[in-house]
Amino acid sequence: MIETELETLNFSDAPKMVSATFPGPKSAAALEQSAQTESMARGGGRMPMVMDRALGATFKDPDGNTFIDLSAGVGVSSVGRCHPRVVAAIRAQSESLMHSMEVNSTKRTELAAKISEIAPDGLRGNCITYFAQSGSDALEAAVKFARRVTGRHQIIAFHGAYHGIWHASGSLTTGTNYRKGFGPFMAGVIHAPYPYAYRFPFDTTHKSAEQIAGEYVDYLLNTPYTAADDVAAVIVEPVQGEGGYVPPSPEFLQLLRKACDKSGALLIVDEVQAGAGRTGKMWAVEHSSVKPDMMTFGKGVGGDVPMAGLVMRKDLAAKIPDGCAPNTFAANSVSAAVALTNIAILQDPALDLLNRARTMGEEVQEYIRGFDSPWVGEVRGRGLMIGIELVENRATREPLNGARLGQLMNYVTSHGVLMIPCGRYTNVMRVMPSLTIPRKLLFKALDVFGEGLRSL
Structure with missing residues (x-):
């Protein structure tokens, strides 16, 4: 049926x-x-x-x-293009309110509440959302806010990472096409091996790629003289996307969580491509039972319209000054209405x-x-x-x-x-x-x- x-x-x-x-x-x-x-x-x-x-x-x-x-528009069309429920939401919302700049609007507030309701454990019911238009924008905000709330400046990302193409997000991304000829990049970025077992550079006879990669980050964060002495955050894709669609075992994220807890660095998961139900859970990080400090989303949440954001624990968000990151078009009311509809379809028990x-x-x-x-x-x-x-x-x-x-x-x-x-x-x-x-x-x-x- x-x-x-x-x-x-x-x-x-x-x-x-x-x-x-x-x-x-x-x-x-x-x-x-x-x-x-x-x-x-x-x-x-x-x-x-x-x-x-x-x-x-x-x-x-x-x-x-x-x-x-x-391709689903590179992971964007989570519920398919021009879904009749989405088209109906666009028509209905466009007749009442579309652009609302950054003042409060009913759909924007409703969406923020829904994101809090469906966020992964650790953020669910205890988070604040900063809305953006694209995943790159959300990652820019993640870096900016992580530095502010920790008072630190270094960021650890991974080989094979794709987090966007602007200044901070592009500095975290490792693809040659996105980097060659565009430097110098943002200072303070450290790249570590991702557990890409099929092409892992180290011997996995005695330890898995996940163990080695996770322990390496722990070594960077919690050992003297590694030059990783001022790390604000570790930013990771729970399933690596552009780097080759690499799904690590849960152990990898669990090791990152422990290493961050010891060092005081934040753990930020990038769910722009892996989120919105694509991996069989609403968020890919949920396969590991790890509680992130921040999470970026995009693509499949908005589907046919631009929608992205950064979700932060409330205690972290409280340290971000009001008015420090304006974004005129974020959470446009039509986009918010569509995102709410997409989430409702993804959660529809009949489907x-x-x-x-x-x-x-x-x-x-x-x-x-x-x-x-x-x-x-x-x-x-x-x-x-x-x-x-x-x-x-x-x-x-x-x-x-x-x-x-x-x-x-x-x-x-x-x-x-x-x-x-x-x-x-x-x-x-x-x-x-x-x-x-x-x-x-x-x-x-x-x-x-x-x-x-x-x-x-």
Whole structure:
């Protein structure tokens, strides 16, 4: 019954390619115009597709080709695009109040209360939310506020991290594309190894990657002469996103919590990509039972509209001076109404989307392993946040080369499926669809991906 209902929220003909060439003529013209008028500094500017209309986990281009989207707008469309309940919320709110600048508004206040109600343990019922428009903005606030409340200046982040692209957030991010030629970066940032077991640089014969990485942070924070002598916060993704969709065991975050408690540093979890139900719990940190001091959110909370924020314990928020971080457009009333609607859909017991994400994610991982492709080195993930690490050779783990990856991407895209790679070598294909994607569409898309692997 639920699957039938979810199918109605998508274009029924997906995937379907109707143009004789790909991209089709209308899409090609639009791509050419975009290249002449828009900055390609944005992430997907050179991808050979154009979105014209969208519904759920599907979209159409101007030529009438219909695609299944396994990217959810890079984790944004948690309940699918143009969900009828979301569209209704936009219509209703737009008729009463949209922009309210930074004075109090009913929807903004209602959303702050809801965030407090659903926040992870340690913040739930005892937090204050600072609203922003994007994850990068929220991370900027996290760094600024952590320094203020601790009186310290250093920040520990991790290899493979993606926290944004502005000054502080960009300094925490480690991707070459985001850093090369843009320095010098913010002083005081220390990067430590993330427990990426498949490519961990240290011997794991006697200890797990999580143990080694967690103990290393403890060493940095609590041992003399490490140069980490003034650390305000440790900022971590509970499941690493752009670095390769790496889900550490709960032990890693537990070790970070203990190390921070000993040193007095704050533990800040970045839930911008892993949050909003994607991993099978509302927040990925909940898999570890760790209580964070601060948390950033974004993407899936707002869905079709910009919405992000920083959640802080009340005692920390009390140390932030009034008026020190104005943000004119934060928590626009339409965005707040949409976020409340998205949360209501995610929590709808009739849909049970979080448990569905967990069980379907496990099934998807086994399904992909069943392809038994020589190009698949590892399949990993949590919930519907799954990474498929592609390699030239399983024994050596040499990353799949760019030409072969391009061939795979061309096959998948030209057959009506959108997948977006990530990872340190851009060789990890993500399966991160909307949590409302019908099973039938999800496995149709995976079959296209499997055919693409065989075509190599």
